[in-house]
Amino acid sequence: MRTMKGFKALLPVDNAISLVLDRFGDWIPGPEEVRLESGCGRVSAERVTSSVDIPPFDRSAVDGYAVRSEDTYSSSHSNPAELALKGTSEAGGAPPAGPLSRGECVEIFTGARVPDGADSVVMAEDCERLGGRVSVSKPVPRGANVSIKGEDIRTGDAILECGRVIRPWHIGVLASVGCNAVSVRRRPIIGIFSTGNELVGVGSAAGNDLSIIDSTRPMLASMASAAGCKVKDGGIVGDSSADISGNMLELASSSDAVVSIGGTSVGGKDLVPEAAKSISKEGVLFHGVAIKPGKPFGFGIVKGKPLFMLPGYPVSAMVGFEAIVLPLLRRWSGVGQAKRRVVKARMARRVPTTPGIRHYLRVRLEEAGRGLLASPITITGSGLLSSITRADGIVVIGEDYEGVEEGSEVNVELLED
Amino acid sequence: MRTMKGFKALLPVDNAISLVLDRFGDWIPGPEEVRLESGCGRVSAERVTSSVDIPPFDRSAVDGYAVRSEDTYSSSHSNPAELALKGTSEAGGAPPAGPLSRGECVEIFTGARVPDGADSVVMAEDCERLGGRVSVSKPVPRGANVSIKGEDIRTGDAILECGRVIRPWHIGVLASVGCNAVSVRRRPIIGIFSTGNELVGVGSAAGNDLSIIDSTRPMLASMASAAGCKVKDGGIVGDSSADISGNMLELASSSDAVVSIGGTSVGGKDLVPEAAKSISKEGVLFHGVAIKPGKPFGFGIVKGKPLFMLPGYPVSAMVGFEAIVLPLLRRWSGVGQAKRRVVKARMARRVPTTPGIRHYLRVRLEEAGRGLLASPITITGSGLLSSITRADGIVVIGEDYEGVEEGSEVNVELLED
Numbered sequence: 001m002r003t004m005k006g007f008k009a010l011l012p013v014d015n016a017i018s019l020v021l022d023r024f025g026d027w028i029p030g031p032e033e034v035r036l037e038s039g040c041g042r043v044s045a046e047r048v049t050s051s052v053d054i055p056p057f058d059r060s061a062v063d064g065y066a067v068r069s070e071d072t073y074s075s076s077h078s079n080p081a082e083l084a085l086k087g088t089s090e091a092g093g094a095p096p097a098g099p100l101s102r103g104e105c106v107e108i109f110t111g112a113r114v115p116d117g118a119d120s121v122v123m124a125e126d127c128e129r130l131g132g133r134v135s136v137s138k139p140v141p142r143g144a145n146v147s148i149k150g151e152d153i154r155t156g157d158a159i160l161e162c163g164r165v166i167r168p169w170h171i172g173v174l175a176s177v178g179c180n181a182v183s184v185r186r187r188p189i190i191g192i193f194s195t196g197n198e199l200v201g202v203g204s205a206a207g208n209d210l211s212i213i214d215s216t217r218p219m220l221a222s223m224a225s226a227a228g229c230k231v232k233d234g235g236i237v238g239d240s241s242a243d244i245s246g247n248m249l250e251l252a253s254s255s256d257a258v259v260s261i262g263g264t265s266v267g268g269k270d271l272v273p274e275a276a277k278s279i280s281k282e283g284v285l286f287h288g289v290a291i292k293p294g295k296p297f298g299f300g301i302v303k304g305k306p307l308f309m310l311p312g313y314p315v316s317a318m319v320g321f322e323a324i325v326l327p328l329l330r331r332w333s334g335v336g337q338a339k340r341r342v343v344k345a346r347m348a349r350r351v352p353t354t355p356g357i358r359h360y361l362r363v364r365l366e367e368a369g370r371g372l373l374a375s376p377i378t379i380t381g382s383g384l385l386s387s388i389t390r391a392d393g394i395v396v397i398g399e400d401y402e403g404v405e406e407g408s409e410v411n412v413e414l415l416e417d
Numbered sequence: 418m419r420t421m422k423g424f425k426a427l428l429p430v431d432n433a434i435s436l437v438l439d440r441f442g443d444w445i446p447g448p449e450e451v452r453l454e455s456g457c458g459r460v461s462a463e464r465v466t467s468s469v470d471i472p473p474f475d476r477s478a479v480d481g482y483a484v485r486s487e488d489t490y491s492s493s494h495s496n497p498a499e500l501a502l503k504g505t506s507e508a509g510g511a512p513p514a515g516p517l518s519r520g521e522c523v524e525i526f527t528g529a530r531v532p533d534g535a536d537s538v539v540m541a542e543d544c545e546r547l548g549g550r551v552s553v554s555k556p557v558p559r560g561a562n563v564s565i566k567g568e569d570i571r572t573g574d575a576i577l578e579c580g581r582v583i584r585p586w587h588i589g590v591l592a593s594v595g596c597n598a599v600s601v602r603r604r605p606i607i608g609i610f611s612t613g614n615e616l617v618g619v620g621s622a623a624g625n626d627l628s629i630i631d632s633t634r635p636m637l638a639s640m641a642s643a644a645g646c647k648v649k650d651g652g653i654v655g656d657s658s659a660d661i662s663g664n665m666l667e668l669a670s671s672s673d674a675v676v677s678i679g680g681t682s683v684g685g686k687d688l689v690p691e692a693a694k695s696i697s698k699e700g701v702l703f704h705g706v707a708i709k710p711g712k713p714f715g716f717g718i719v720k721g722k723p724l725f726m727l728p729g730y731p732v733s734a735m736v737g738f739e740a741i742v743l744p745l746l747r748r749w750s751g752v753g754q755a756k757r758r759v760v761k762a763r764m765a766r767r768v769p770t771t772p773g774i775r776h777y778l779r780v781r782l783e784e785a786g787r788g789l790l791a792s793p794i795t796i797t798g799s800g801l802l803s804s805i806t807r808a809d810g811i812v813v814i815g816e817d818y819e820g821v822e823e824g825s826e827v828n829v830e831l832l833e834d
Contacts, residue, residue, distance in 0.1 A: 036619060036635055037635055037638060037648075039639075040639035040642065040643060041643065054802075055629075056626060056629075090614065090615075092613065092614035092616070092627055093615075093627065094627055110682065111629065111729070152803045159806065164833070167639075167833070168636045168637070168640045168643065169636060169731075169735065169832075171635050171636050172632045172633065172635065172636030172802050172805075173803070173806050175619040175632035175634075175635045175636070176731070177630075178619060178630055196509065196528070197507070197508060197509035197510070198507075198509025198528055199509070202453060202596070202597045203597045209473060210509055210510065210511060210530055211509055212472075212508070212509070213592055213593050213594075213595055215589045215593035218453055218589065219585045219586060219588050221454060221588075222454070222456075222457035222584075222585040223585045226458065226585065231454075265527065314586075314589050318585070318589070385471075385570075385586060386471075386569045386574075386576075386590070388589075389576065389577075415586075416581070416584070
């Protein structure tokens with residue numbers, strides 16, 4: 001194990017997650033109203049009950065003839081019931097006035113209102129029509145082919161529970177009871193900024209050949225967006241303690257959580273945790289997590305908001321963000337991200353790991369014999385994003401291991417599916 | 418089996434899917450350029466290669482001292498190498514001018530440029546600094562702690578292949594090589610309209626008590642959006658053949674596919690397939706699919722665009738849309754939807770099904786003994802959306818079965834996860 005100078009103890013990943021969730025996991029973003037067509041995929045902020053019956057009236061489920069079922073009870077092919085056609089009930093229109101009397105029927109179309117007095121509908125193909133008369137050649141049970149008023153949804157029925165991800169069929173049900181807006185949890189706002197004199201934004205004019213484009217910030221912003229959050233871009237600040245703490249305070253005021261990138265490993269230029277301590281009573285709750293890559297991960301509180309201090313190297317930042325930040329963001333947004341598909345593979349070679357540290361190996365997969373072979377991508381530093389873009393998946397090696405042996409079976413989380 | 422009047426033969430679901438995909442599955446929507454921060458989740462429309470090396474120069478991966486490794490080869494704790502400190506190289510700044518000579522070192526920080534002449538970096542904790550001199554107490558291998566120029570990405574390397582879903586780490590890599598925009602497949606445009614004199618829009622003033630709110634259209638629009646499409650809302654048209662065909666033509670001109678809702682079962686008021694035939698040379702390719710619910714499903718071609726004619730009942734429309742329309746939309750958009758999680762359960766009671774027809778049962782799940790019990794939701798008509806909102810999952814019964822027996826094991830696709 002490479003001991004990081006200054007990290008006295010590394011906090012296990014699960015403890016880091018628990019500490020964050022215990023402190024901030026119960027908060028729920030307030031509600032906002034969105035138009036129904038924008039509601040799918042959002043999380044309902046209230047229980048919705050219906051103020052109407054669906055169907056709003058007894059409705060025919062087929063094309064045919066509305067009848068009093070008792071009129072058909074003694075009918076047969078040799079002795080069909082002969083009914084007088086009283087008129088037509090079309091979808092969207094009114095049935096003929098007055099209740100159906102004995103011996104009468106009404107032509108009816110799918111979705112149309114069943115006239116008073118009728119209790120069932122005979123399908124058109126089971127009838128014979130001759131001018132103003134309809135003969136029914138078999139008995140119809142009471143209620144046949146009729147959707148009773150309120151059968152689908154009754155007034156007062158809950159049609160959407162609070163806290164559920166809204167699916168297309170919820171949109172359908174909400175529409176059917178006349179809701180054209182829905183109250184949803186607002187998206188949590190995540191303020192993200194980077195620190196480093198060497199950094200320039202991707203959109204800015206090309207820097208000199210010593211500057212580095214800040215690629216971690218747009219990457220983490222994408223991850224936060226995919227977890228159902230809004231991103232407030234805090235830009236880049238130089239290696240100045242005052243600028244860093246100023247940006248932290250500003251983002252903490254306008255966001256629900258703050259993410260800083262860079263300046264967290266313990267060394268000459270590592271200003272972020274110090275800046276956090278300088279402006280916050282509670283300061284830094286932990287700094288240094290037993291995760292590789294991603295060890296120089298810090299967590300603090302600024303103005304009552306969680307502050308995640310991530311290392312600047314893209315892969316370290318990505319792994320730390322996914323392991324420790326996303327569980328909180330997902331709980332806040334209520335939008336679970338699809339879990340990655342997991343496949344079994346055998347390790348192509350031995351990889352030593354340090355007990356007590358959770359390792360995230362990037363691996364390539366290839367078919368080999370009757371299964372998959374996972375080859376770890378050799379990297380010299382966690383700065384190398386290509387270790388992810390060239391990888392097919394991630395193998396997580398837990399804290400209890402000293403490594404994985406060549407040929408041993410591992411679970412690979414697929415990066416693309 | 419309830420035979421639908423007029424459907425001479427029902428097309429098996431798989432044949433319907435193949436026919437649609439064979440005809441339209443090879444088309445790919447044209448490219449559009451989006452800003453990098455909007456690119457995540459979209460599908461790349463071109464292969465992107467890097468025009469720069471990453472890192473753009475030999476870069477230190479740690480805080481420490483840049484050295485000529487050969488100067489340290491004979492060093493030990495008892496006989497450390499003593500090097501003259503020549504200056505400092507900070508991230509974003511230039512190293513001291515001129516190449517490192519024998520016996521010299523440069524203080525260097527993570528991310529900073531390694532000075533010419535140096536080939537490795539000793540970590541700060543492995544050195545002792547005394548004024549202008551640094552003693553190194555163990556040999557450093559050549560290349561240690563240095564990320565070589567181009568090690569991550571070389572000029573000309575592909576950093577994003579065409580046709581891939583863009584992930585957060587692609588955003589990071591694109592940013593790092595200076596791309597602030599990315600070419601992606603444009604979202605396919607799906608025109609959706611409903612037919613029926615009885616329908617009113619959810620947003621409109623309350624209709625009379627005989628009208629029905631059109632809930633299927635917003636539901637299918639949500640499904641299309643979730644599959645990565647844009648929706649062009651064609652509204653509601655009455656039961657007029659001219660209005661229906663007019664709307665079809667208009668949507669076919671402005672969309673990549675047209676979806677009509679309602680008016681597809683074979684009966685007095687079933688105008689949509691007839692309208693399609695009246696305006697299209699190729700007309701209707703199939704009408705009636707061996708799927709339940711969802712049987713009155715039609716497919717045609719208008720102005721060279723696919724026309725999906727769905728039944729008006731919400732659950733029928735939903736099942737048909739998911740089974741037959743979504744495979745095409747997903748292929749077009751390139752965005753696979755997360756597959757539903759599948760669990761095993763035992764059926765709580767026997768459900769008869771019709772051989773030759775694929776059935777989609779909505780079931781509730783409950784814990785029972787050492788497993789899950791699936792109870793089919795009894796419904797009187799496929800109009801009842803509550804059969805979905807009250808369901809925990811879907812059980813698909815294939816065409817080769819005559820039903821499922823009580824107690825038999827089935828796969829349940831979970832609707833919520």
